[in-house]
Amino acid sequence: MKIVAGVGKNKKVIEAIENVNFEVLQTESEEELVKLLFNGHADAAIRGSLSASKIMIKLREKYPKIARASYIDLKGQKFLLAPVGIDEGDDLKQKLLIAWEGSQFLTSIGIKPKLGILSGGRPQDYGRSTKIDDSLEDGELLTSLINKESIDAKHYFIIIEDAIKEGANLIIAPDGICGNLIFRTLVLLGNGKSHGAVTLGMKEIYVDTSRSQDVEGYKNALKFAYYLANLKKQI
Numbered sequence: 001m002k003i004v005a006g007v008g009k010n011k012k013v014i015e016a017i018e019n020v021n022f023e024v025l026q027t028e029s030e031e032e033l034v035k036l037l038f039n040g041h042a043d044a045a046i047r048g049s050l051s052a053s054k055i056m057i058k059l060r061e062k063y064p065k066i067a068r069a070s071y072i073d074l075k076g077q078k079f080l081l082a083p084v085g086i087d088e089g090d091d092l093k094q095k096l097l098i099a100w101e102g103s104q105f106l107t108s109i110g111i112k113p114k115l116g117i118l119s120g121g122r123p124q125d126y127g128r129s130t131k132i133d134d135s136l137e138d139g140e141l142l143t144s145l146i147n148k149e150s151i152d153a154k155h156y157f158i159i160i161e162d163a164i165k166e167g168a169n170l171i172i173a174p175d176g177i178c179g180n181l182i183f184r185t186l187v188l189l190g191n192g193k194s195h196g197a198v199t200l201g202m203k204e205i206y207v208d209t210s211r212s213q214d215v216e217g218y219k220n221a222l223k224f225a226y227y228l229a230n231l232k233k234q235i
Contacts, residue, residue, distance in 0.1 A: 001233075003225050004042035005218075006033050006050030010211070013048040016218035022226050030054040037204050038062070043229035044205035046196060046221045052208060056085070059199065059206065067098050068197040068208050069105070069170070070183050071224060075191060079169045080106070083176040084183050084197055085208075090175055092138055092145075099146050099153070101200035102170045109231060115153035116168030117143045118178070122157050135174055142172070188212055196221030198228070205229055 004025040007013045017024045025042055027033050030050050036042040047055060059066055067089065069082035082098050083089030089098060103113035119139030121132045139155045146153035156163040160182070163171055173179035186192035188210070194217050196207035207225045209218060 001226060001229055002042050003222060003229065004033055004036045004045045005222065006030065006046070006048035006055075008049040010049030012213070012215045013218050015215045016222060019215075019219055020222050020226070024222060030058060034058040037206060043233070044207065044225040046207045046218075046225050047209045048218065049209075049211050052085075055206075055208075059202065063202040065097060066199050066201040067094070067101070068199050069098070069102050070179075070187075070197040071195040072183070072186060073193040073195065074164065074186060077164060077167070078195075079164070079171055080198070081171045081173065081179055081183055081186075082200070083173060084179040086176045086180050088176040089173065089179065092142055095142055095172055096145055098200065099142070099151065099170070099172060100149065102172075103151050105198060105200055106169060109228070111169060113151055113170055114168050115146060115151060115170045115172060116160075116163030116166075117146070117153055117155045117172050118160055118163070119155065119157050119174055122159070125158075138174070183210075184212075187217070193217075194220060195224040198224075205232065 002023045002025055007026045033045055037045040067083050068085050069080040070084045072081055080102055089095050106113045117139050120135030125132055126136055143153050143155040187194045196209050199206040205228045207221050209221045
């Protein structure tokens with residue numbers, strides 16, 4: 001089993017690689033990372049500290065509709081958070097695709113999907129602004145469409161704490177900017193532990209990582225990629 005990791009000039013990635021007990025190929029090239037992943041020379045890949053945008057451009061040449069979902073452990077409760085790419089989840093169609101692909105991913109690793117849909121206010125905030133109204137309506141419609149696919153989903157509006165308390169394992173933010181801010185607040189400022197962001201909608205396993213991550217975060221992402229690759233081989 002081989003995992004390829006982008007090291008760039010980040011010594012934290014190299015330190016993380018030195019502290020796992022499986023083989024990790026190192027590369028300083030986004031193109032080489034994707035090539036090793038696509039030609040099967042690596043069983044999974046993590047971004048490490050390479051350019052996320054350059055890698056995503058390469059991945060989208062083969063998979064135009066992919067999106068990332070961060071796998072977070074918050075005080076023992078693990079869940080996916082998406083979208084987290086700032087250019088992802090901009091419309092209802094994209095978020096519906098994320099909901100579907102995220103649910104498929106959870107099912108594939110033996111977890112029954114329970115989705116928590118977020119929007120820009122509480123129900124009683126309707127009428128405060130057009131932007132809030134659009135967000136609330138979007139959340140209601142998205143939840144309805146997901147439920148029609150026989151997937152358990154609930155609209156939690158802006159109350160993310162209730163979604164976590166009630167055991168939602170796929171949190172869908174209003175858009176990628178909001179998702180990225182939630183990730184940074186939980187993981188980089190709070191007590192959340194990141195295992196990287198799995199890329200939904202592709203056959204190969206690619207785990208994105210934040211350049212602001214510490215050694216433990218990169219180590220978690222490497223282990224997560226290894227776990228997913230090992231699980232895939234068993235299926």
